[in-house]
Amino acid sequence: MNEVLSAYGFSANTSLTPHGNGLINRTWLVRSDKGTYILQQLNRHVFARPQLIADNIEMVGRYLAAHYPTTIFPRPVRSLAGQTLVDADDKSHYRLYPYIENSVSVDLADTPRQAFEAARQFGGFTRMLSDFPAERLHETLPDFHDLSLRCRSFSESLQNGSAQRINKAAPLIDYLQSQNRIVAQYESILVDPGFKRRVTHHDTKISNVLFDKQGNGICVIDLDTVMPGYFISDVGDMFRTYLSPVTEEEQDIDRIQIRQEYFEAIVKGYLLEMHEVLTPAEKEAFVYAGEFMLYMQAIRFLTDYLNNDIYYGRRYEDHNFVRARNQTTLLQRFQQRSPLFRKIAAAISGQF
Ligand code: GN1
Numbered sequence: 374m375n376e377v378l379s380a381y382g383f384s385a386n387t388s389l390t391p392h393g394n395g396l397i398n399r400t401w402l403v404r405s406d407k408g409t410y411i412l413q414q415l416n417r418h419v420f421a422r423p424q425l426i427a428d429n430i431e432m433v434g435r436y437l438a439a440h441y442p443t444t445i446f447p448r449p450v451r452s453l454a455g456q457t458l459v460d461a462d463d464k465s466h467y468r469l470y471p472y473i474e475n476s477v478s479v480d481l482a483d484t485p486r487q488a489f490e491a492a493r494q495f496g497g498f499t500r501m502l503s504d505f506p507a508e509r510l511h512e513t514l515p516d517f518h519d520l521s522l523r524c525r526s527f528s529e530s531l532q533n534g535s536a537q538r539i540n541k542a543a544p545l546i547d548y549l550q551s552q553n554r555i556v557a558q559y560e561s562i563l564v565d566p567g568f569k570r571r572v573t574h575h576d577t578k579i580s581n582v583l584f585d586k587q588g589n590g591i592c593v594i595d596l597d598t599v600m601p602g603y604f605i606s607d608v609g610d611m612f613r614t615y616l617s618p619v620t621e622e623e624q625d626i627d628r629i630q631i632r633q634e635y636f637e638a639i640v641k642g643y644l645l646e647m648h649e650v651l652t653p654a655e656k657e658a659f660v661y662a663g664e665f666m667l668y669m670q671a672i673r674f675l676t677d678y679l680n681n682d683i684y685y686g687r688r689y690e691d692h693n694f695v696r697a698r699n700q701t702t703l704l705q706r707f708q709q710r711s712p713l714f715r716k717i718a719a720a721i722s723g724q725f
């Protein structure tokens with residue numbers, strides 16, 4: 374770590390404290406005599422080509438600076454040698470961001486207003502970039518939200534995974550396999566000219582938005598997975614992570630619930646920015662967005678469970694089983710509300 378800190382010119386009396394709770398990268402708050410920063414170590418098994426991320430951030434940053442000069446967009450701090458990524462001896466890559474003073478981040482949405490503000494930030498991000506040619510961005514994680522591919526990986530884990538775990542997860546496996554119309558609908562979106570490939574964030578959890586002390590959204594952060602994609606990824610991941618009062622880590626399924634006011638807040642906040650950008654076909658797909666992301670996350674956790682936790686890791690024996698069961702329960706509870714939510718989304722959309 375010292376070699377990394379000295380690459381940025383930090384002195385010996387610099388303190389590092391772990392920050393946030395992402396599953397993939399490692400993050401620290403850096404306090405130094407030069408000021409406060411955020412340092413991140415990119416997971417080199419997941420992001421095999423970190424230079425692509427740095428290029429994307431540069432392209433997006435330049436476009437926003439030229440077209441929306443007042444927008445806040447945290448760009449990486451360069452090392453003394455002028456690099457945006459610093460290589461360490463252990464082959465991992467680090468980058469540094471300025472810490473935005475007076476910003477607040479939240480780990481779990483606990484008011485509908487936070488959900489609204491976050492949705493507005495993610496919607497605003499895609500809207501500001503709606504004239505930027507999305508295909509110019511690199512796919513930092515190829516096929517990241519390709520549901521067909523995730524299903525094939527799930528099928529492979531049923532062939533080659535742990536027999537004991539397959540047995541234990543049988544009810545979850547049966548339910549998820551019975552829902553393959555969610556995959557069929559995704560495949561029809563791929564060939565539907567009404568769905569556009571847009572600049573999509575792909576990780577819209579609430580901790581990826583910074584708020585000010587009054588609770589207004591300031592900006593979105595964590596641009597590792599900004600790539601061309603569909604709006605259902607961003608809206609769906611907001612439903613997945615803001616609708617329930619408990620996270621994907623919750624073991625007690627009775628506590629997993631769907632909060633209707635949060636659904637309304639996300640649709641309103643997102644449409645406030647995106648109503649002129651989204652096509653009619655996309656506006657009809659809000660509820661599908663939730664099913665898409667919940668289904669994908671349920672099968673990703675379950676696949677990893679069957680493959681003995683090689684991707685997400687685990688802190689206890691059945692951790693990924695618990696996560697998969699949590700996401701499957703949330704999917705089922707979301708589906709129970711779908712007819713009502715379709716009406717609500719259509720009504721909100723009609724207000725713009
Ligand atoms: C990972 O690292 P984190 O927590 O931001 C994953 C997301 C999942 C999420 C589930 C690159 O995100 O796709 O939705 O875990 N990111 C990657 O918690 O796989």
Ligand code: MG
Binds near residue numbers: 395397576595597
């Ligand atoms: Mg992330």
